[in-house]
Amino acid sequence: MGVTSSTFAAERPGTLADQAYRSIADRLVTLRIRPGEPINDDRIAAELGFGRTPVREALKRLEHERLIVAYPRRGTFATEVQIADLGHISEVRLQLEPLAAGLAAERASDADRAELTRLLTRLAKSSDSDDDLIRLDMTLHRAIYAATRNPYLEDTLIRYDNLATRIWCLFLDRLPGLAGHVHEHGPLLRAIVDRDAEKARALAAGHVEGFETAIRGVI
Template sequence: MNEVVALPQAADEVLSQAEAAYRQLRDKLIMLEIRPGEPINDGQLAAELGFGRTPVREAIKRLEVDHLVVSYPRRGTFATSVDFTELADVSEVRELLEPLAARSAAIRANAAMRRELLSVADTIAGLEPNPAESRDLMRYDLTVHRLIYKAAANPHLEDTLIRYDNLATRIWCLVLDKLPSVSGHITEHVDLLRAVADGDADKAGELALHHVTNFEETIRKVL
């Protein structure tokens, strides 16, 4: 089995318990390890993740803002459903902002970030995709996008795109079993990462746009 690269986090970044709980729960919801419609029990999650209830509750509040969980009076909190009708709206935003992030990253990324982008590109290029590992491969998609957003050095753009990429990834994960393979979707990142690392803003923008439009076309074929 391929070893999945870790999702990016600055080496000197010390996370609060609330932030760590938020990131872990967010990625469980994105990858559908917590299924759509599943109840969210803060006590159970706190025990499972090794945090106190307070940081988990703070994380859940943030996840509501991200539209990943929803709370109902007297009923409780649940993972949101995946609404395929949102695909067009999500894609419309991403088709504008993903190329912007890629171009900005190509211009602004520092030397250390460019080395990291190339390292991830080399890792993905060396993968031997296995259809049985589709869900694990999708973690590379999250890794690549988050690295590019970070390299763009615009925290407002980064926050916005992470939120929309999270929603897009949930849609993708829900139809994984209907897709013959996601390897092509993942290997597309190699040229994109290298264009960003090389500082080729125009090529990076074009590849980012192609990646997003190809994502929507692939999803629509299986719906």
């Protein structure tokens, strides 16, 4: 099951290549472009309204991030979702997500804290629609990563969150309790806003562990 609306397109504009990257990544992560599906850069450029050059730059970045793969003389395809990768992805996230949560609690600016507080309100009012919840989940993660004030950590975590969310979307029809999983972010956001780094780290670790446990429960 894929999410049907754009998650990344509304983020900071950046270059045309950045915008193309976010639009294509959204389709890949939420499975609007299915695993194994061929990627035609001319068709995507026409659909998104970008030139071929920014689309090709975006595709190079997406290949580096393991969302697409290019084969000589065969073409470019969305990568298959390998469940064997779940452990590897969780291993990295279990180290970096608590780090990010703790740094966000320590470093968040007033503007960051205002945004996280706004997201807490949005979370409380969120619907139970799978599309809305997945989109909100990704927005919450990105707000936390941005609050670390470490662009290298932010970029790394976005990459791994994309891969994890792709696995989540693949099993969405079989996973119970999506709303509960997303609403776990409430106490985490509150801990960051309250500058409680220790609590934020513990909650982030529990969130990653819960994600892996949920996926393994249906495979």
